Amino acid sequence: MPTGIVTGASRGLGLALTRALVERGWRIVADARGRSDLERAWAGVAGVVTVGGDVADPDHRRALVEAAGDPIELLVNNASLLGPSPLPPLAEYPLDELRRVIDVNVTAPLALVQLALPRLARGARIVNVTSDAAVEAYEGWGGYGSSKAALEQMTSILAAEQPELRVYTVDPGDMRTQMHQEAFPGEDISDRPPPEDSVPGLLELIEGDLPSGRYKAHELAPVRA
Amino acid sequence: MSALQFELPHRLEAHEPPEARGLARDEVRLLVARKRTGHVAHAQFRDLPAFLAPGDLVVVNASATLPAALPGRLADGSDVELRLSTAVPHRAPERWRIVELRDGERPFLGARTGDVVSLPDDARAELVAPYAGSRRLWLARLELSQPFSSYLEQHGHPIRYGYVPTEWPLALYQNVYADEPGSAEMASAGRPFTTDLITRLVAHGIHVAPIVLHTGVSSPERNEPPYAETYRVPEGTARLVNAVHGWGGRVIAVGTTVVRALETVAQQDGTVVAGEGWTNLVVCAECGVRTVDGLITGWHEPEASHLQMLQALAQEEILEKSYRAALDHGYLWHEFGDSHLILP
Numbered sequence: 001m002p003t004g005i006v007t008g009a010s011r012g013l014g015l016a017l018t019r020a021l022v023e024r025g026w027r028i029v030a031d032a033r034g035r036s037d038l039e040r041a042w043a044g045v046a047g048v049v050t051v052g053g054d055v056a057d058p059d060h061r062r063a064l065v066e067a068a069g070d071p072i073e074l075l076v077n078n079a080s081l082l083g084p085s086p087l088p089p090l091a092e093y094p095l096d097e098l099r100r101v102i103d104v105n106v107t108a109p110l111a112l113v114q115l116a117l118p119r120l121a122r123g124a125r126i127v128n129v130t131s132d133a134a135v136e137a138y139e140g141w142g143g144y145g146s147s148k149a150a151l152e153q154m155t156s157i158l159a160a161e162q163p164e165l166r167v168y169t170v171d172p173g174d175m176r177t178q179m180h181q182e183a184f185p186g187e188d189i190s191d192r193p194p195p196e197d198s199v200p201g202l203l204e205l206i207e208g209d210l211p212s213g214r215y216k217a218h219e220l221a222p223v224r225a
Numbered sequence: 226m227s228a229l230q231f232e233l234p235h236r237l238e239a240h241e242p243p244e245a246r247g248l249a250r251d252e253v254r255l256l257v258a259r260k261r262t263g264h265v266a267h268a269q270f271r272d273l274p275a276f277l278a279p280g281d282l283v284v285v286n287a288s289a290t291l292p293a294a295l296p297g298r299l300a301d302g303s304d305v306e307l308r309l310s311t312a313v314p315h316r317a318p319e320r321w322r323i324v325e326l327r328d329g330e331r332p333f334l335g336a337r338t339g340d341v342v343s344l345p346d347d348a349r350a351e352l353v354a355p356y357a358g359s360r361r362l363w364l365a366r367l368e369l370s371q372p373f374s375s376y377l378e379q380h381g382h383p384i385r386y387g388y389v390p391t392e393w394p395l396a397l398y399q400n401v402y403a404d405e406p407g408s409a410e411m412a413s414a415g416r417p418f419t420t421d422l423i424t425r426l427v428a429h430g431i432h433v434a435p436i437v438l439h440t441g442v443s444s445p446e447r448n449e450p451p452y453a454e455t456y457r458v459p460e461g462t463a464r465l466v467n468a469v470h471g472w473g474g475r476v477i478a479v480g481t482t483v484v485r486a487l488e489t490v491a492q493q494d495g496t497v498v499a500g501e502g503w504t505n506l507v508v509c510a511e512c513g514v515r516t517v518d519g520l521i522t523g524w525h526e527p528e529a530s531h532l533q534m535l536q537a538l539a540q541e542e543i544l545e546k547s548y549r550a551a552l553d554h555g556y557l558w559h560e561f562g563d564s565h566l567i568l569p
Binding site: 029035039043044045046049050051052053059060062063065066067070 | 272275
């Protein structure tokens with residue numbers, strides 16, 4: 001049974017992806033900051049073990065890797081911090097919040113990669129979840145968007161440095177998630193597709209044979225009608 | 226200086242149950258140490274299923290805690306606390322006990338053979354003989370005014386040491402799976418387990434099986450060897466241990482009492498047989514272990530005999546690393562404190 005780590009696995013994309021992976025025979029170490037949500041989400045699911053905590057906490061990251069064991073076949077850095085809601089313009093962006101966003105969205109994924117590297121199987125996948133806010137200049141998305149841009153560049157360089165691994169950034173597209181709702185407080189987001197629609201694209205990266213690089217989930221697999 | 230010869234700072238003593246600190250039992254901290262890699266990681270106890278694998282076996286001690294401390298008075302009027310420790314071989318456990326006399330925080334050393342300790346409700350304990358050359362432990366004959374368990378229920382309270390300033394109900398000294406009263410002190414390694422956590426272990430295909438070992442009082446004077454305790458390893462548990470080893474699973478003992486019981490019935494080749502009776506087994510660094518692969522335990526005081534037992538299970542290096550990390554990260558010691566998982 002191959003083992004992977006999925007961060008941010010108590011809801012949204014992380015939840016949907018982990019569910020799909022378990023159905024396909026993976027053993028997943030699932031992370032989320034909210035322990036009770038995490039445990040509730042995975043109660044009674046034998047293929048998922050939960051380790052609650054904040055990916056920005058070095059002790060917690062070590063615990064995730066220890067729980068995964070050796071070898072590790074997959075690391076999905078999905079846990080992300082949106083930053084303040086409603087999203088403030090950069091002119092007023094609180095710098096402490098920015099540091100925290102970068103800590104969770106950039107530093108923590110790299111730290112997990114560093115910890116996991118000695119245990120990564122040959123051909124193991126690293127999947128870093130990004131957003132079109134990393135490339136488009138959406139007003140208010142300066143903090144989150146620039147952190148994701150940093151994550152993307154970091155991923156590209158990591159791919160060059162680790163040719164024996166498959167290292168991806170994937171843009172899952174707009175999704176009807178709690179994070180998306182926080183980005184558009186009070187707005188009706190029910191027209192966005194559910195996170196499950198982005199999962200087939202991610203599975204294509206995880207179980208397919210695509211070269212390292214940046215992908216859009218919806219271009220990898222047709223979206224269900 | 227070795228990390229195993231530390232001075233335990235007062236602030237790292239758990240002075241009350243985690244419940245009193247606003248935590249659930251399974252929200253205490255869990256330091257995970259892996260012998261093979263030499264890594265330590267910090268988690269919460271409720272993350273335990275993540276560090277075990279389907280097919281592993283967690284062995285718990287189902288002995289329940291007695292309210293074993295009784296207020297007593299000697300003929301000369303001095304107040305002492307009488308603590309019931311282990312039963313006595315070949316004697317009725319309700320009538321004969323090894324007892325310890327305490328004067329507040331210290332052992333009371335002023336009693337003599339033949340002294341009688343008056344207990345509440347016209348009960349008494351006669352100190353028949355010093356036990357194993359000790360000056361604080363006695364073989365005592367009890368004359369209680371009611372059946373043993375109802376007498377203790379009415380007049381006894383859980384044994385408590387100075388680092389726990391207030392009295393807590395007996396229920397806080399019981400493991401959720403405790404089934405058979407008989408321990409002088411809580412087999413506290415199992416305290417962080419909750420019914421929910423055990424359910425999750427089972428759902429992950431991790432087996433749980435009981436032994437029973439009734440503990441004596443834990444306050445051994447320095448260099449006093451562990452004394453004999455009664456144990457029972459049921460047939461089902463013994464067979465399960467062997468089956469788990471057969472398919473490559475790991476046997477994880479919850480507490481040093483479980484190590485003692487399992488190692489008592491372990492054969493040369495690491496298989497175990499069912500058994501019950503008295504065990505004098507001392508698990509030490511030089512003798513190693515035959516059947517236990519991993520251990521869940523609390524944090525032990527420097528030079529505690531329990532530390533000796535840990536050295537039978539793990540190299541000093543990983544223990545030192547664990548203790549250093551626990552001290553640095555502010556882990557809490559004693560029965561209401563945090564936990565330590567040692568894996569192969």
